[in-house]
Amino acid sequence: MTARPNAFPAATILGYPRIGPRRELKRALESYWNGRSTRDDLSAAGRRLREATWRRLTELGLTAPPSNTFSLYDHVLDTAFMLDAVPARYRTADDVYFAMARGTADVAPLPMTKWFDTNYHYIVPEVGPETVFRLADDKPLREVAEARELGISTRPVLLGPITFLLLSQASAGSPDGFTPLHRLNDVLDVYAELLTALAAEGVDWVQLDEPALVADRSDEELAAVRVAYERLGGLSLADRPRLFVSSYFGELGAALPVLAGCPVEAIGLDLDRGHDVLARHDLGSLAGKTVVAGVVPGRNVWRTHLNGALEALRFLRGKVGDVTVSTSCSLLHVPYDLDAETDLDPALRERLAFADQKVGEVVELARLLAAAPDAVVTAPPVRRRPPAPEAAPPAERSPHAVRAAAQAAHLRLPPLPVTTIGSFPQTGDIRAARAALAAGEITADRYEELVKAEIERAVRLQERLGLDVLVHGEPERNDMVQYFAEHLDGFAITRHGWVQSYGSRCTRPPILHGDVARPAPITVGWARYAQSLTDRPVKGMLTGPVTIVAWSFVREDRPLAAVFDQVADAIRAEVADLQTAGVSIIQVDEPALRELLPLRRADQAAYLSWAVGAYRRATSVAADRTQIHTHLCYSDAAEVLTAIDALDADVTTIESARSNARVLDDPAMAGFGRGLGPGVYDIHSPRVPSVAEITELVETILKVLPAEQVWINPDCGLKTRTYEQVEAALANVVTATAGIRGRE
Ligand code: GLN
Ligand code: ZN
DSSP states (O other): OOOTTTTTBOOOSSOOOOOOOHHHHHHHHHHHHHTSSOOOHHHHHHHHHHHHHHHHHHHTOSSSEEEEOOOOOOHHHHHHHHTTOOGGGGTSSSSSSHHHHHOOOOSSOOOOOOTTTSOOOEOOOEEOOOOOOOOOOOOHHHHHHHHHTOOOOOOOEEOOHHHHHHHEEETOOOOOOOOOOOOOOOHHHHHHHHHHHHHHOOOOEEEEOGGGGGSSOOHHHHHHHHHHHHHHHHSSSTTTTTEEEOOOOOOTTTTTHHHTSSSSSSEETTTTGGGHHHHHHHHGGGGGEEEEEEEEESSSSOOOOHHHHHHHHEEEEEEHSSSEEESSSSSGGOOOOGGGGHHHHHHHHTTTTTTHHHHHHHHHHHHHHSSSSOOOOOSSOOOOOOOOOOOOOOOOOOOHHHHHHHHHHHHHHHHSSBOOSSSSOHHHHHHHHHHHHHHHHHHHHHHHHHHHHHHHHHHHHHHHTOSSSSBBOOOOOOOTTTHHHSSSEEOOOOOOOEEETTTTTEEEOOEEEEEEOOOSSSSHHHHHHHTTTTTBBBBBEEEOHHHHHTTSESSSSOHHHHHHHHHHHHHHHHHHHHHTTTTEEEEOOOOOTTTSSSSSSGHHHHHHHHHHHHHHHHTEEEEEESEEEEEEEEEEGGGGGGHHHHTTTTTTEEEOOGGGTTTGGSSGGGGGGEEEOOOSOTTSOOOOHHHHHHHHHHHHHHHHHGGGOOOOOOOOOTTTHHHHHHHHHHHHHHHHHHHHHOOO
């Protein structure tokens, strides 16, 4: 094969992890934030990581690897910063970039939310009519130059203008009807300037990420796509690099013909999540462009079925001519390297591929594709999960009103009961104890003693402050999903499999690879101990099946519904055992319920029905007088209110303090008849809310919801706070509640 001039590489990836194989970036960030190192030290750490990445990708066989996939915090924030979409309130900060990400003593950070249906969080930019866009940062150019010094040419990756604007929020005070997309032409001016600068640097190709195009888009939005890419593609090839518009996390749908009609040279398709695309009749419209075929899944850790992928690639080549092999999305969502995992069962290892192995697959597929005879594959290959079995409908609990009466008689709680979401501060001591246990430096008995002491500390504090429903504080849990995965059959835990969640935060998703079962009770001993310390009710605390599945890498050789049922049955056994142990309130957390919501509306009802089914399967074993709580966070509760109702929990706690309980303004709230605890204390910030502030928020809540339904609680778990902050804040919560009770 002779390379065509300016050809797109035969194998590529859309992006790569950036936190560092040993979380080097996390450490560099924390040291800078704590004042232990300088901004220059931080930049140097970033430079080392980028260099290591480009060298590694080259070594693995990629030519022209992507650049500008690195970020000190978040790539959406980078884009806002680059375009100078910096709200005035941050401009005087010492470090404007991190002020937007994390706030300062005086200014709250920009909000953060989930990146599509992943567990990565991005910073939500603010765009208003007043925003003056300009090319304020040359990071994409700097990275190109940096790689070139190493002798590596790269393809800079930019967040596309449409996705950038669709993910932005209108700034406060924008006129009615304004949306950030109205600023498209101004943003395009800056993109055009940047493209021209990149062309002047000798860049051949630029990748513009437009994942927003795989969700339902209005005609107006599709028209904006056309405007954007006719404008950018309309620049002469002397003034811009070749344009590769990548889509991922699903199918392009109505956006495909729009992009196909624009003068861009390459289009990326996600053939993992958007597999049906191969059956489209209009694929031929892509002929003449390079199709970057995302056949190696970037969202899971399983090895790719190379034969199936190859067949898809050959089919596609027959339809469109020029095909490049790629990952389905950035590899940001998987760990770096399977070779770092020396403890995994060899039979499981065989089935796995992390980022570096996926790069290997892409390279191998490109080799096979080049070698494959040009015979045309005529029928689109199908790769599907096996069909779902008919799940047995969960046994029903009595109607909520019947249960509520039984619970009121049994629990005898005061009006506006005060509780927390579950975790208390994870102290350095308890973390050290867990590490010592893992290293064999302390015995299991000693660890148990330490955990019990920590439970007692939390219980005594809650009694002293006067909370009504206590928790044991979860000191034994490293993480709400990993803890359960470690105690269930069918899961494996990695040693270094960190995946960035936001900024410096990472999670190590467990790998759900086999049949899930609960060999023994998991939380019952701790719950029983906590309850033995006090006469007040102590809530049992479990993670729900949807969240366990959402925050794990899940096997694909079984129907998802069947996997859900297995996890639900394991949690159900735990609910039953807690109940038998005398625990009368059991919270089953589902913070990820909203996150898995499919991006296309047409798919949402089916998802909600099986997610809700799994939750009810897990909880319907509860007797009438056992009160089931659930907790959701980082979720726009109003959007899934019907689903929350369908979960059939007796009490739901949600995040709301940060938005001043705005969720209650949703008209859907009017019909909500169950217990609800809208958070009155924002636990994400070290700030201690005042009694007056909390009182005002509770008053707002009481305007919308009858007092009988209202619970008083923080937004989320307290594990990232200090005892000092928690004690002061909860004392104010109790005082505010007492004041309001006195008036009723
Ligand atoms: N019970 C968990 C805790 O308090 C819930 C955490 C969450 O919602 N993410 O930590
Ligand atoms: Zn939460």
